[in-house]
Structures are given as C-alpha cells and as structure tokens.
Amino acid sequence: MNLPIELKARISEHISHVRDHLNAFASDEQREILDSIETHIHDALAIRSEEDPTREQLEIIIAEMDPPESYGSNGFGPEQKSKTIPPSQQNESPGRRWGKTNTIILLAVIALIIVAIIHLQAESTADQVIESDQAEAAPYEDRLKPATTKALAADQSPIIGKWTAIDFVSSVSEFNPTHTNWEGELELKSIQFFVDGKTDKPWWTWKDNRLLHSVDQSEAELLIVTVNQSEYLFMEWISGDVLINKEKPQYYVFKRNTYKVDQNITRKSLHE
Amino acid sequence: MSTWVTQLRKGLMEFCILNLLQHGESYGYEILQSLQQVEELVVTDSTVYPILSRLRKDGYLKVQVKPSTSGPPRRYFSLTALGQQRVLEMNIYWNNLQSAIEKLKQGKPNGES
Numbered sequence: 378m379n380l381p382i383e384l385k386a387r388i389s390e391h392i393s394h395v396r397d398h399l400n401a402f403a404s405d406e407q408r409e410i411l412d413s414i415e416t417h418i419h420d421a422l423a424i425r426s427e428e429d430p431t432r433e434q435l436e437i438i439i440a441e442m443d444p445p446e447s448y449g450s451n452g453f454g455p456e457q458k459s460k461t462i463p464p465s466q467q468n469e470s471p472g473r474r475w476g477k478t479n480t481i482i483l484l485a486v487i488a489l490i491i492v493a494i495i496h497l498q499a500e501s502t503a504d505q506v507i508e509s510d511q512a513e514a515a516p517y518e519d520r521l522k523p524a525t526t527k528a529l530a531a532d533q534s535p536i537i538g539k540w541t542a543i544d545f546v547s548s549v550s551e552f553n554p555t556h557t558n559w560e561g562e563l564e565l566k567s568i569q570f571f572v573d574g575k576t577d578k579p580w581w582t583w584k585d586n587r588l589l590h591s592v593d594q595s596e597a598e599l600l601i602v603t604v605n606q607s608e609y610l611f612m613e614w615i616s617g618d619v620l621i622n623k624e625k626p627q628y629y630v631f632k633r634n635t636y637k638v639d640q641n642i643t644r645k646s647l648h649e
Numbered sequence: 650m651s652t653w654v655t656q657l658r659k660g661l662m663e664f665c666i667l668n669l670l671q672h673g674e675s676y677g678y679e680i681l682q683s684l685q686q687v688e689e690l691v692v693t694d695s696t697v698y699p700i701l702s703r704l705r706k707d708g709y710l711k712v713q714v715k716p717s718t719s720g721p722p723r724r725y726f727s728l729t730a731l732g733q734q735r736v737l738e739m740n741i742y743w744n745n746l747q748s749a750i751e752k753l754k755q756g757k758p759n760g761e762s
Contacts (some may be wrong), residue, residue, distance in 0.1 A: 378718065378719050378720055402699070403706070405702075406702040406703065406706060409712075410702055412721070413677035413678075413694075413701065413702075414694065415721055416676065416717065416722075416723050417681070417698075419719045419720025420676075420678040420717070420723075422720075423718070423719030423720070442693075443693045443694050447693070447695035448695045448699065548721045624716055625720070625721060
C-alpha cells in the first residue's frame, strides 16, 4: 500500500509524539515499540480501506489508539518505576544527595562530550564541511517534523542543495540521529539537487517530492523531516528487490550540507 | 475493586501473550486483536507493545522481520526455548493456584475432598 505523503507525514507526527513519552525505555525497545505502532497503523488502514486510504480513516485509527502519553504512564513500562524514590534514598542527607546529583551531572556532561566527538569525527569524512549540531546530543527528545516538499515553486523547494548520506534505514521511524543504523560503507555518498530539476547524478531528475530515474523509469519519494531543528532528507531506495520482487523500499538518510569556505582548500585551488 | 482488577490484568498480560504465542508466531497488531477478543482483559496498544518488547529483551521471545503488503515490514514474535519453558512453568503455577483458590472458596484449604 503506497500512502500519500500527507498521510505518511501524519503517521510520522503521531510516532514522534509517542517517542516523546518513551524516554525511560532503552533505545532498542523504543525502536521496537515505534515500529509496532507504525505497522499497527498500516495494518489497520489496509483492513479498513479497500481503495486508497483517506486522511479521515487515518485520523479515526489514530484516535482509537492510546494517546501518546499512555506509553509512559500505563504502569507496564519503566517510566513509572523510575519516578518512584527508592526507600534507601528517602532518608539521605541533603549533602549526600547533592554529591550524587553532581556525579550524575558530571557523567551527563562527559557523555555529551563523547557524543559530540563521535559526531564531529563522522562529519569530517564528508566531502563538504558541515556545521556540527549540538542539539543532536539529546537522543529521543527529538521531534520528527515532516516538512513540505511540494506545492512550492522549484526555486523555493527545501530539497535544493547538497545532501550527504549518513544512514540507510528500513523506515523513517527507525532513524535515530545519534546512532546510525547502517554499519557498512554507504554506496551513495551524497546527492545535489539543482533548481532546474536536475541532480548531480545524470540518471536522476527531481520534481516536487519525487526523484525520477531516467533508465528504469522508477520514481522514489523524497521526504524531509526536521529532527531537533536539523533537516534530514529521506529518499526511497528503489533497488532491484523493489522493482522486481515488489519489496517495500528502504530509505537513504541525508543530512543537509551547510557550506563554509575552507580557506586551506581555496588557497590550494588558487595556486594549482 | 477496580484497583484490584487493574492490578490483576497487568499481572496476567505477560501470561496471556506467552500463551497466545504457544500456538505459533504472530505480529503486534494481530496479537493485540487476539487479546482484545477477551473483553475482561481490556487490552490496548500501549500495554501490549511495550510488553512484547520487554519479553523479547528478556529472551522469552524472538523476532523475525517479514515483508508486509500493507506497509512496513512486520515483526513476527515467537517463543524461544526459554519462553516455552517460562509459559510451561506459568501454566503449572496457574493451575495449582486456581485449584487452591477453588478449595479456599469451598472452605477446604488443606485439600480435603
């Protein structure tokens, strides 16, 4: 079932709201729960809609599901447990508690520094200099906000520009900006979208939110989502499995390049 | 009364899921729908999906991802050997408990027949 981008965006929005209430779960559990919710919605849509699903059907399904806050307050998950103060801490002196608080803050700062270092190392491999984003140090407090990628004049489209591939995922909700899913080398390193509908790859052109392949005539969906104020581009990967075996496409994830003038490179180029 | 019922339902959820999966693998939405057939359990998505994830993490369930025609790949849950052992033990305990409670209700706590 191929959903219109509007419905996909609404599903992503709901999933991001649920994600806000999963902080007490481990990252793998969060991912599993979110995957279950996403497939739940698709399965329910498939059962209810003989033809193309409508926005109204989707809203009914979401309304029938538990509200996002239920995932943190149903008494089954660890979130409620973590709110309980263990008896051993209830009688602690203020000084001891202050000492523990300081230790926790110190560990949190160290963790943030480590995440920032890993992030900077990954960024340095890109062929353009990308601005680091401090906001990405906060996992699972992110917000997935689908952005509009069509109904805009071509020169206003948010797709225009150069994007660097950072991950490959089976669904949008699987993406976590602080932990890449794909462990190997990504086949596609980057892609650049020009105003005239061309890309830096001669076989691909783009229009609205679609990427068109001139050889196999396939169309891939392009979806921009905002995660904690950083834009990510999700591009359906139309492989042979998709075209021949009719499997569901997976997604390349790109991060927008923000250009900085690298003085060393510029000088070197001038002298060559 | 309502608090007691709520607590009892919570305690039974894991037991019900493991028993359901004794009959073969199933995916989240299907498991939810099957459990919702038992009205007394009052099962919703926010109770079932976290438990499925925890049971998988605890080693009682394993997951196989399979393509779905309706959307993203589905995660099919099935019992591991540990899960089969767990549900076996739970069922033995449940039967013993049920039997003991029946005797209590009849005023025969020592098993007099």
